Amino acid sequence: MSDSDSDNTPLAKVYKNHAVSQAHISKAVDNAMDKAFSNASVAPAGVSVRNGPVIEDKMDIDEAATNGNTKRKARASISKIVNYGGNDESDSGSEVPLAKRQKFNGKSTAMDPESDSDNEPLARHDTRLPPKLTASAFGEDSSDDDEPIVAKVAKKKASIEKKAEKEAKEIRAKESKSKNKKPVDDDSDDLEPKFKKRKSSSAAAAKKTNGIKKEDDSDRPLNKKTPKASIKKANGKVKAETPTPAKKGKKSEDEAEEVYRWWDAPQKEDDSIKWNTLQHSGVVFPPEYEPLPKNVKLRYDGVPVTLSIQAEEIAGFFGAMLHSTLNVENPTFQKNFFRDFSEVVKKTGGARDNDENKIKIQEFAKLDFRPIFEYYEGKSAERKSRSTAEKKAEKAAKDEAEAAFTTCIWDGRKEQVGNFRVEPPGLFRGRGEHPKTGSVKKRVTPEQITINIGKDATVPSPPEGHQWKAIQHDNKATWLAMWQENINGAYKYVMLAAKSSIKGQSDHKKFEKARELKKHIDRIRKDYTKDLHAELMADRQRATAVYLIDKFALRAGNEKDTENEAETVGCCSLKFEHVTLRPPQTVIFDFLGKDSIRFYDEVIVDTQVFKNLKIFKKSPKKDGDDIFDRLNTTQLNKHLNNYMPGLSAKVFRTYNASFTMSTLLKELKDNKLSIPEKVKLYNDCNRQVAILCNHKRTVGAGHETQMEKMNDKVKALQYQRWRIKQMIINLDSKQKKKKGSEWFELESDIDEAWIVEHQAFLVQQLHAKIENKFAKDNEKLAADDKKEMKQKELDERHEATKDLRKKFRKENMSHKVEPEGKGPTVEKFYTSVEKLDAKVNSILLSAEDREGNKEVALGTSKINYIDPRLTVVFAKRFNVPIEKFFSKTLREKFNWAIESVNDEADWEF
Incomplete structure (x- = not known):
């Protein structure tokens, strides 16, 4: 079939029962497409208008055989008992005083009939879609309707990209000047000398095979390769530095291990030796x-x-x-x-x-x-x-x-081992x-396990009557043991723990690679924008794929053996049915992404990208055919390596998240905020990163319940605060005139029915607390071989419960609250009110933060894509304890980031 530019030439040809795009895109096709879109209004591009992915509540399946068993009822959760008055500040919400709950209905949201286009997504198991992007989710005032939220997000994204372009040029100019070389011509298409010079699409067209996509060995899943190849694949290059000299003097075994500061240590000449x-x-x-x-x-x-x-x-x-x-x-x-x-x-x-x-x-x-x-x-x-x-x-x-088994001796130092238990x-x-x-x-038996260990080390003994499959001494590998599981044939490895120096170096390398991308991002974007118009189909498909990966954080995607693996896809492996086009610029993605989770997103793209996708989907292509049929992940990453050694598609996610966060944090000002307000300020930035970089989620089924629990917790504190204010009046009635009667009034949303119910809860809470304390005391006596207390002691302790019930009954009748505590004074009560004010404000702030984060996967961005050093810099600059952002486990994992920033106060991404 001819590849001529004739108007009558079909765009694609049938090859092995699959339609494949033509090698070249004729001018006639481009002109026809331009004409079709000439009157279309251009919307702000490069943004998502949905908050995906879709998490299905349950699988849509036929009625199954019951095997004689009925559905088991969900276990009722046992509520935690809070301190009287609501002093527990846990966010779990399990200690809520009220039983009333507005249940989440779990109803599906039907697809919005936004257009009458016949190019709609195919029906899915679950028609519930992620919610649309809202102003509140992006931290904007929803009452401001002057500018659509999509336009604001697009404008913010464009501003950040423009800043990235400017910064890239400045970095290269600075490096060029420091090397006493002529500054790089930013308008030139040439790369820096150390990188391979790229050729234009037109010049290289004749030399490129532009072949149809086929599976490449290096693009196959890990379990499809030979064990040797798999082992090499698993061992990515990680800088292994020599240990710093030990401090003089002997250290006792009871003393804590000295931290190995690998980020300060000199690099080895051969970094392949681990x-x-x-x-x-x-x-x-x-x-x-x-x-x-x-x-x-x-x-x-x-x-x-x-x-x-x-x-x-x-x-x-x-x-x-x-x-x-x-x-x-x-x-x-x-x-x-x-x-x-x-x-x-x-x-x-x-x-x-x-x-x-x-x-x-x-x-x-x-x-x-x-x-x-x-x-x-x-x-x-x-x-x-x-x-x-x-x-x-x-x-x-x-x-x-x-x-x-929890530790190993790695180059003479103790390192934590991660998953040392065989599944x-x-x-x-x-x-x-x-x-x-x-x-x-x-x-798994010992006969399936290969042990990797030092040549002079003592090989661990297998269980009696067994032997290891093999013993090897590969010092270029970071795994300690390996075996192949029987389900997918994948190799399982025992590696060092996340907080180990080896894992830390791997994280450090990932984020440093993202920092390196800063120097080249403007060139990459300039090139793929130019190649969106390329005549060669392979170039245009590659440019479109890089655009989607950069703008919308799509994963590159590897080809799968669908008989043995879940049919998950990424950008390069998108099929005809995974992409729906809604004129003039909306693209709808609907496919199974990583971990077989349904990915659904509606994005507004540049007009040229929309045209390209329409070309890539042109008849006779149909369901099952590849969108990017002349591109695979290996080819894409090989192209990206021309810009920067080690650059791959996944680096864009890390770069975009980290650079965006860095830009947003620089715009912040410390206006003498409280610690909770500063934490919320950080989370607001994190949320914008997640939205701008498409790290989003659907609203969890338990969100509304959690919000109601927080609301009940606030009401409990407000009720406690009101009681204390009534005690102030009881001690000194003149205070009512001094502070004003409104200050002593109860919040309008707390009525008598709620008070009675809450009081009953407090009585029940005290009853349970006494019961538990009695049981624990008896348990302790039994452990010490002492005589246990009898029921009489418990009955005496329960007098406190009866007294509390009587007190509440009296207060409800007299509308007066007797002062409590030792030596009650007006001053003490005012101090208590101030403390309760702070608690209420803290929970309200937390509730506002939680509501804003309901559609955003903050943890995903903060842990995996935002350079942890940015979080440490924020904590130092705003004087917030790092514990507010990183749990103990994360502090151990990111110890290198915490320590290195402490040593480099002016660190920037």
Whole structure:
């Protein structure tokens, strides 16, 4: 078929039952497309108008066989008891004084009929879509209607991109000047000397193969490669520096380990060498299977059956999770489980009834797992009912047994090991609609495990009667042990913990690469904007893909073996049905993204990008055909490497988030705000980053409940504050005239019915507190072999409950509150009121923050994409404890960021 520019030439040709784009785009096609869009009004481009992805409440499946079990009711959560008066400031909300709750209805939101276009997204399991972008989500006043929120977001994004362009030019000019070289001509298409010079699309067209997309070895999933290749893939280059000299003087074993400041240490000449010496204790295996009692058996068609130990264990996997209806009622889960279970039953002698007659297990629907479920539930209840002393003793014994496995000796220093436990056997669940969900995860044996350790180190001993698969001494690898799991054939690795120096160096390298991208981002954007008009189809597809990755944080996407893996896609692997075009500039993405989570987003793109996607989808392309049929991830990353060594598509997400956060933080001013206000200020910036960089989420089902709990908590504090104010009047009636009668009034949304209900809760709370304290005191006496207290003591303690009930009844009748506490004074009560004012304001601020963050994945941005040093810089500049932003685990993980910024006060991204 000819690739001529004739108007009659079809845009695509059929190749192996799939339509593929022509190698070149004729001028006639471009002109026709320009004419079709000539009268279209141009909207602000480069922004998303939805808050995705879609999280489905449950799978849309056919009615499944029940196996004799009914749906198990959700466990009622046991509410935490708060201190009297609401002094607990936990955000969990589990301590709410009121029982009244407005339940989340969970109803789906139907697709908005925004246009009558026949190019609408295909029907999905769940039609509920993410909410549209709102002014409040972006931190804008929703009452200001002068400018649409989409335009504001687009304007902000454009401003940040313009700043990035200016900064890139300044950095290159500064570097050029420092090297005594002629400054780089910013209008030139040439790269810096150390990078490969790029050729224009027209000049290079004849030399490019422009071939049809085909799977490349380096683009295959990890589990499809050979073990050796997989190992190399898993070991990304991480700078390994030599340790800093130890301080003089001996250090006792009880003293804390000296922190290895790898960021200060000199670099090794060969950074592919990760370690010189390595010693570790191997892995911890799960306990052996404990057979069921003889009276607990699986039933088939109502008949108890006896199975082999192997088959019984697998039946136990299913029986123990009957409460997880999302899984056990999933037809795919049932099908895969029954296939593996039946196979094991046949291989191990079959099933027999009590008279030793063979039972043929042929139908899943006739299996009844209730006896197994009830047995394991009883065991679970028994474990939970143990005393605190018993639980602590068991934990101490377990910690002692595993102590040797938690650390390793890496180049003479102690490092924390991460996942040293071998995963126990069970049923594979997977993410989303994984095709292998329900398959049996087999028990991993020592014969499957390869140990990586130093040549002169002592090899850990395998369990008695077993041996390791292999012992190797690969000092270019950072894993300690490796095996292949049976579900997807993927390799599992025992690595160092997130807080280890090796993992820290990996994070540091990721963010430094994003900082390096600052120098080249303007050139990259200039080039892909130019190539959006390229004549060569491969160039135009690549430019469009980079645009989508840069502007909307789409993942690059790798090709999958759909028979063995969940059919998840990214930008380069988008199919015809995943992209819907709504004129004049709206593109709708609807596909299964990372972790099989449905990704749905509506974005406004540049007019040329919209035209290109229309060309890429032009007939005879249909469902199943690739949008970017002349591009794959390997080709894309190879192209990006021309700009900067090590640059790949995923670096854009890190760069955009970090640069955006850096820009927003520089605009902030410290106006003598309180700590909670400063935290909210940071979160507001984080939220804008998440929106501008498309790290968003749907509103969680529990959001409304959490907001109501916070509201009830505020009302509890307001009621306590009102009682104290009444005590002030009781002590000195003149204070009412002094402060004004309004100051002493109760909030308008707190009525008598609420007060009575809240008082009942406080009485119940005190009752439960006394009961728990009595039980713990008796438990402690029993542990010390002392005589336990009798019921009489408990009855005496409950007098306080009766007194509190009487007090509330008296207050309700007299409308007066007697002063409480030792030596009550007006001054003391005023101090108490001020403290309660601060608590109320803090919770209200937190509630406002939570409401603003309901559609934004702040954690994703802060932990994975925003350089942690930016958070540390904010904490130092605004004098906020770092604990307000990073949990203990994150502080350990990002210790390098905290320490390095402390050493470099003027650090900038």
